[in-house]
Amino acid sequence: MDKQNLREQIERIINVPLDKTTISTATWKNWVKSAQATGQPTHVMPPTLIEHEDRCYMLWKQGSSQTDLLHCAANLLSERERQWLETLLWLDLSSRKSSSSTTGGDEQQAVQFGQWIVERLQAKDVQAEVPDSFSWKTKMFAPVIPFLLVAEHSHREGPSYAHLYKLLKSYFGGDLVIFPLSDKEWCILVPESLAGSGEQEEDPDNKETMEEMLTSFCLGLYELLAAEWVGESNLTVAYPFTPVKGIPGIVSRMRETIYLGRTFHITENIHLPWELHLEQLVYSIPDDVRKQFMKRVVTKTEQFGDSETMGTLQTFFQYDCSVSETAKRLYIHRNTLLYRLDKIKQETGLDVRSFSDAVLIKLILLLYKVTK
Template sequence: MVTMDSEVLRQKLEQLTGKRTGIKQLGRQLSASLFRIGKQDEPVFYEDKLLVPLYESDGRVTVVWVEMEGLTPLEVQLTDYAARNFAIALQATGVKEEGEVEARQLGSWLNSQLEQEKDDIEIPDDIALKGRLFGDTIPFLLSSENVHSPQITYRSLMKLLRSYFEKEILLIPLLEKEWLILARKELLTGGDDKEDEEDNEDDLLAQTCMGLHELIASEWVGVFHLAVAPAIVPVKGLTGSVALLRETIVLGRIFQVGEYIHLPWELHLERLVNSIPVVRRRQLLGQIGDYTSLLADKEMLLTLETFFEMDCNVSETAKKLYIHRNTLLYRLDKIKQETGADVRSFSDAAIVKLTMLLYKVTKRK
């Protein structure tokens, strides 16, 4: 895999020279000034480092760098020669235009930090994409459940995303069949940061998620879950945001069965219930009372879920369920007769809602 080859190159250069090395993507202006036409075969030095170009993508040059201090002229020449030969082989792979090497480098680092439960770590300087992670960015997490279908390639998914997002995006492969999508915040605001836009940001994020999921579902067969979080500055907030998005999809699969778009701000109570130890959940269910028959009744369960979704508004719930208001009142009275809970009162509604969540998470354990 190209990612492993680039890492092997870095390690070998480090062993050869005894100096720190890394792979970095330069900005367009610096790329143009350092790697001018006609100068490609000459060693390039910048900030006491030897820079060797690997390839160019959208005006940005990705380089392997080696610290210069203490190197002899011959060592510099040998290092430059070895790295340039690798660049020729890398360019022959055909992935240079997509920036997949840099993306997989960042993805590997993110996975490593999250495995160690480090969700507040700043992205280090040796991550090639760091220079593109300082602006306000919206993170999306896409997760596939398609076990037997062919794996979606980085190139094909990037092509699809570019057809949807007008702004520049980054696609970061994480675990198998899991991708992080980073889009500039202007996606929502159009560059306008007026305060009244902030009130609608959640709605805009949800709409963007819906459109993106529809596009993916139209292109590929199977089940895909999609989550989005509020805008962050990735260089400092990316690990925490990915941890939140992963947890959101886990909660969505448990509590929102049949839904494939999951929003963290709609899962606060579910997050709390999921954090309760299993033994304690079972104790709570026993103390609250026996709601088994009620929760096993699909019609009653749908009625309750819709009632709570509509903020316990009888008229709106009846409209959403396409039933007469009196039919809904009959069902609510039946629930009261069977359980003693009147869900039209706040305290009883809260208990029933909690019971439903406990039942969903506990019966899957």
């Protein structure tokens, strides 16, 4: 059980809301010594619950320098509830230490592997081969599907590696490789065999393309991780490859995909490389060339900074330039949409209902996001 669910269950059983605080581990040890000196009874060793200044403090997570505590007013807990909480917290901390020790070797290998990839990227050695010093190299000869997960916030609760690995293994139904590139960035290598691509080739009635399969995996994986692990995050995927050589280059391209997606589609969380070809081309244009293009093509570029205009055009392109579908999605009358499009034509000299002008406007929208 993850820490958040455990906390919710405790609060539900004792019917008392618990606050959370963080103190130094040295301070916690001093509190424990003071409690023992005053004769406070303890039912487990080391103590996981003490009373300090009329509040009950419960050991939630302990590190070498900081300790997380749950606490409430001391008079809200009966002696029986205190004993139950002491035992429960002690069992939880013991089980997590045991799990951490069994996965410690894999986690250490994951951290070292991530550091090696970052070093290769800094050296621009994108075609580097995985060194023999990594025991994981034996796993790198089979084709895998790579994912890159970038969390918006660092994940602090619980053993991140063990929890993430367990979630992913249950989702894909088999062993995989995960490793951190930073405290917010994880790379996930899923054996291609777990994606069922072999069955897809044998079934002539299965019309799902590789892109559709990878998209469905991304959607399911994002929902799982958002709910169970990292919360708000960004996710991308690349085509299957054999990672024994060239994995730094794949990671670099996935990082670029995440960056392009967050730059051009800031409201989205899943960024797919085959949907960002035009964005990649636009981003590669030198800044001075972008500005010259904007001045030459549009006399009133500030029109594209208007939120209503931007929203209208983005929805119009999203639904394949369909007036009816765009009006429906914007919850406006068809005539209202036509009025907006005519207004854009009058102010910019470009008619989005004309193919050539629509191409220019699409480019302008992308360039505006980069330049502004």
